[in-house]
Amino acid sequence: MIEVDAVIIGGGIVGASAALFLSQGGRRVALLERDFCGSHSSGVNYGGVRRQGRPLSQLPLSQRAHELWGRLPQLIGIDGEYQRSGHLKLARSLEDFQALRDYAERSRGFGLGLQLLDRQQLRARFPWVGDVAVGASLCPDDGHANPRLVSPAFAQAARRHGAQIHEQTAVSQVEHDGQCFHIRSESGLELRAPWLLNCAGAWAGQLAAQFGESVPMHAGHPAMLVTEPLPLVMDASTGVEGGGIYARQVARGNCVLGGGQGFALDDARARPGQQAVLEILRQAVELYPFLEGAQAIRTWSGTEGYMPDRQPVIGPSSTQPGLLHAFGFAGAGFQIGPAVGQALADIVCSGAPWTSLDAFSITRFQSISVA
């Protein structure tokens, strides 16, 4: 029997950063990961480290995350290929450009430092952007990083601070005896803790339901691909207002692009699918003409949880004291993840998070019947 202060289910960036901050705060932590830490959404996402475009309710957490990202090497011991390249959100119509203006206006108080670029300014500053873009909004301090390296490194860092990290350890049973959670793994581990953190990503719904908090979460499978290394051209990570594809170029020259949805192979594995891949290739040459003739060498997808309102669930359970949820990040959890982990650690250590999490409460689904 392992007795700890908190058991975390899920070794993605949220669970692993919670483990890190709890360990730093002197708490005994055990993290259980069914697969390998950071091997699902947290490790296979596009790698955008972006505040721009988030709902305003996420911006306090996102700004805190921005500070954490700023000291990533101190936090996790590697730079994770993180660079503040800027994030450029492109508008393909004047209507979309107006939407970017509106967002810049509404988010003004949060300190994102957005800069609106009209067609001429965009051409002058980012000549590699295609003519389909009529304008853009630039967030100069947003950027991108390598999720394959960053997310597992949070778990490694937590381990260095004393957290127990159990990989390839699927949870088979969770019970609460009125005082503590009793957790059992398929491999026979038994753990006891007063706190249980449900950070199980697309698979978190089952545990929530067990405690009477069913959520209408569905799994999505964003499609991604990468090119062979190309001459360095893109000096910002990009997205498109109203959806479409997103693209960035890493220091060694490969361009990473995402967009559209793939399909599930089974409960845990997904593929991007022919349709989404060809659509990315088609759109990419319109938005970034220099990619014409380049080659995609690899494609992939992952399994991510989505709520109907595309906002995550973060915060205490309304039915079970000691249970905290943090899941359903709708493909946008990578940047914000470390701050969410920190907020969960705050609740355990001091009883309350440093910022209100009310907008993300699981109770917002309680009036919705789940079919």
Place this chain on the structure above:
Amino acid sequence: MKPVVVVGAGPAGVRAAQTLVAHGLRPILLDEALRSGGQIYRRQPANFKRSPAKLYGFEAPKANALHRTLDGLLDQLDYRPETLVWNAEDHALDTLQQGRAARLEFSRVIVATGATDRILPVPGWTLPGVYSLGAAQIALKFQGCAIGERVAFAGSGPLLYLVAYQYAKAGAKVVAVLDSSPFSAQVRATGQLLRQPATLAKGIYYRAWLTAHGIPLHQGATLHAIDGSTRVQSLSWRDANGDHALDCDAVAFAHGLRSETQLADLLGCQFDWNPLNRAWLPQRDRAGRSSVAEVYLAGDGAGIMGADAAEMAGERAALALLQDIGYVITPDRAQTLERSLQRIEGFRRGLEQAFAFPEDWAKNADDQLMLCRCEEVRVGDVRQVVREGHWEINRAKAHCRVGMGRCQGRMCGAAAAEIIACESQRPLNEIGRLRAQAPIKPLPFGVELDG
């Protein structure tokens, strides 16, 4: 009715297509190459006029027969050369043909995707002038050119002596053949090799011919390093007598072949560990049925058995397919094929013994040795991530990029697996299987989608 599709127009694919046609089907035959024949019976461009005997040597009758078979079937099937299958999903193949993408739905598919060389890197292997054995043979067969003026051949496997012989016969200067497997292993294997006396005789003939022509053959000889400033200038090798060096301007090397299994993987086939191949191979029954009901496997793409076996396996898989969709086949023929395939399997075991895998390669590889040339990952980089706890091969790939580049692990995957297993002190079959990810080969931006 969706069509029956055969992927690959080598020995397995052509015989499969022929068998389907003989029973009244009109299959679609997809092939990546410009002309049929696969790698072993690769045809020269139409305007080249070398004789088959010159191109294929002893194998000329087989090559001719295979080529004539497909030529004779062209109005009875839908043959699509220069067509890459880059992806597969449920009952559909995604193809790329001259810059156009298309989706081909199938009712059943026979996968005959062949093999490439198994490469175990040595220092200097990325220098211009270094080729795999298969590539050296293709240069000669397809384009009639040699990879250099003074060529050394190294590694192991039946291809080693064959390609050296073909080069010497074509007039190239073969400076040495360095066979890493010891003579004693080949003597021990003779019993099993006698199951295919004709094939064994050919192997003996190649060696005898090379010796008679004054070409040095060394057994138990390990290629140690290839040297040169801008291209190959010399190499060093070792045997029981010590270190040796020789001058050359090109090197061809490989340690046998590895199956091209990506398509089977994308089609959802289950894989089993195959100790003989030191590789994960798609499951198949003796007839060639995979674990997926509509997918059949034949030829070297499902396990290395050689061209003769591939022809039989192609026919056998086609018979299985026909039977499964309600055709009456001749059971005797199916049994004959299965028995012959079993005999070849015994021979194949003998070959593995004769051309033993250099088990100590991973242990002796230097940290500085380039392992994955696409992503410039060295042996030491892989060992480092293993020491950090990443013993599972896909995980190691995620952490150090080995196998992430243009070849998607087709060239470096086998060697990477050896390094990971050795460093993590796990058996090769317990470090996981490198998962295939589309595209099987690179896919260009700006591709147009048909339909």
